[in-house]
Amino acid sequence: MTAEHTPVVRTRFAPSPTGYLHLGGARTALFSWAYARHNQGVFVLRIEDTDLERSTPEAVQAILDSMQWLDMRPDEGPYYQMQRMDRYREVIAQMLAAGTAYYCYSSPEEVEAMRERARARGAKPRYDGTWRPEPGKVLPPIPEGRKPVVRFKNPQDGATGWNDLIKGPISFDNTELDDLIIARPDGTPTYNFCVVVDDWDMRITHVLRGDDHVNNTPRQINILRALGAELPQYGHVPMILGPDGEKLSKRHGAVNVMEYDREGYLPEAMMNYLARLGWSHGNDELFSREQLVQWFDTRHLSKSAAQWDPKKLNWVNAHYIRQMPDAELAARVAPRIAALGGDPAAVDLPAAMALLKERAETLNQLAQAAMLFCGPYQPADEALRAQHLDEAGRAVLHDFAQRAAALPDWNTEAISGVVHEVLEARGIKMPKLGIPLRVAVTGRKQTPSVDAVLALIGRETVLQRLAGI
Template sequence: MSVVTRFAPSPTGFLHIGGARTALFSYLYAKRFGGKFLLRIEDTDRERSTQAAVDAIFEGMAWLGLNSDFEEIYQTQRFDRYAAVIQDMLAAGTAYHCYASKEELDQMRAEQQARKEKPRYDGRWRPEPGKVLPEPPAGVKPVVRFRNPQDGEVVLDDLIKGRIVFASEELDDLIIARADGVPTYNFCVVVDDMDMGITHVIRGDDHVNNTPRQIQMIRALGGTPPKYAHVSMILGSDGAKLSKRHGALGVMEYRAMGFMPDAILNYLVRLGWSHGDQELFTREEMIAKFDFDHVSAAPARFDMEKAYWVSHQYLKVTEPAVIAPEFDWHLRRQGVDPANGPALEDVILQQRERCRTLLEMAEKSKFFYAEVGSYNEKDAAKHLSAKAAPVLNALIDGLTGLAHWQPADIHGVVHAVAEKLGLKLGDVAQPIRVAVSGAAVSPPIDQTLFLLGRTATLARLAAAAAHAAKAAPAA
């Protein structure tokens, strides 16, 4: 039997980090066993579902590279199929019409609570042998309820949580179609999972209580329930419910923050799953090693600092050509055209040791592609004072005459100027940094000037020399 998994979000908001982890686990399990992964939009809640949320889900999944092996699937496009199944169930006696009004049900629950009983539907419209049902009230459109078996128990052998047993008598008769004919979530999921051949359902553990009802419905329809794996929730680093202050953001917000998609996946896969002490995984390694034997049933904790650490490690070891398209995206968001400067891969190689994210890298690399609009005030006061003018002019003279614009040759000029003027190397290097980048931090000087190019370097040194000549003497 080929493995088929699914990720089935409701489009009522962005693709959040918990949903992305569930999608990742589903994707990895299918791919490990040569199976297929399916994305299904569960949009039966038409009041809360929005096209913007649908778009956000597809955008997030595409950015993460968690691509469905099937065409787009929407539950709202399957209403005819649901209606047909409900008619079959009514005919088979596994479902029935219920005419109880909201007021009746509210009173029923209030009385049960007064008796300190668990609130549940009392089966007043449930057909039973020898039971006489009242006449349907005129003008009332009924809901359709699943006739849940009342004997025995439902055993769930969860791939993460282990065996969970539910008494059938504790499961009341679930509404599977509302009075307006719209099918409900739990029913649609069952029909979809059966029709689409889902073999493994991987989802959040907030769905555990839905599972026995869904298993009963699948059996009533003559199907075989899939295997279930309920993933624990994600908490904040302090153990509290995950919120925005912990990092509970939409997936695309992480892109804006400068994370690479595979870095996010690498971090997410370790939220609840482990493979020895290994921290960093390629996508191929995740697929080859993922299993449920090493997924913890305990809640995972989201640590933003750890996520930044993973991002940094990923930037340091990933091929620059893989990083370059995302780096390009960030530079353009900074208003910079990457065509106006050195190759992105070369800049990445020089910057990645000192940058945890691509946002940081883009901010620190803008000077390679755009003119320096202004100098950092503190750095300019310290390094572009009047005494820096002769240093910068000496550099201009030395660099202008270079036969070859190569890092080693540039390095030689900087050292020669320092030696000629009797200065420490830092007293020469720091004015250069401020001159060409606007601040006192940059990659190594020889590499920086090499990537910037002769023309831009000399122009910026001249502008800084003029600035320094007008500055007050250093204190």
């Protein structure tokens, strides 16, 4: 096939809006997005909202917010299944007419009895095909007033298999697959059927999804074949485990993607970390979105489950914080400072970020650290003052204040020069000046480099606080 006739790669992410977007779903979306981008293809977002009891507008918005935060904007969509009901009914009518689907009048109780009988003889519990039309078969009389379901007429011999993009060859005997319901008694279509029609109509070429869908795949393949549709390629991604080796859940901490935004993680870091959960490019741990797109392929997706590691995520996030330009970092941290009751305008915030970011793992930690400059001044308590602002300490600070007041320029380098002058003139070590200086000016015993801290606080405020001891 020549390049111009190669079909465009089309992937999709199809969450159900029954809650927030969890980490496993976000990773699946990321892999689908990256595969489409790598192949100059199309990434489709589809909201599978047919579960009317559990689907909510708030959950839809949570999914959209998470996708936007991670900067995985779809090329098409979002499409909503509830807006496509007429299309599903149209296809069901076509299948009934073609004989690839049929009406089944068995009640739920009758179907359960069929399953019990199968269990009793050691067979797989399943619908027994009572209403399946076959040549020469006489169907039972239709029960009066009973509304039927519509069942797909699944092949009864052979096997249905595919070469999974991640797991390799997978096959199911068709005898294991009963005639699944594709429309309920009220006419509403079922999940497996809607997915098939959507993938067909949207010309999806590659389906990357969690391996909890492996058992759905042969059923969906058989329906697609009955419709005469092209089959997409399927890849099933293993689940994410918690640090304890169990399936990732709420007890392991935040599993809602937007919770990580609230906790101060950068979307760039989350993207990087999620990509490494089950995919690799050599030994590279840190990479940009552009590199992910350039490198991504399904051959390096892992067949085994990935393990969530909060410490590793913090390490990745800290890297992205350190790499971010100070002005951009300040813009991201400012709202978090304000939320703590601080004033982001009280200091040269980009300069404060430059000072503080080497020690921070999250934006929230940065905001908390910046309260040294942006929050109300809290003088040291009496115990700290008594320990460090005794007569000797005050004499050292008085010397420092006199020298600092005479500085022509107020900056880190100039203040550092004064610090060294005082140390040399008095023959003392740094703690004898640094700790009293911190206690007097910041109310704290520990801060980042004291000369940089004083430079940011400002000459007038520093000298005023020193005069008040």
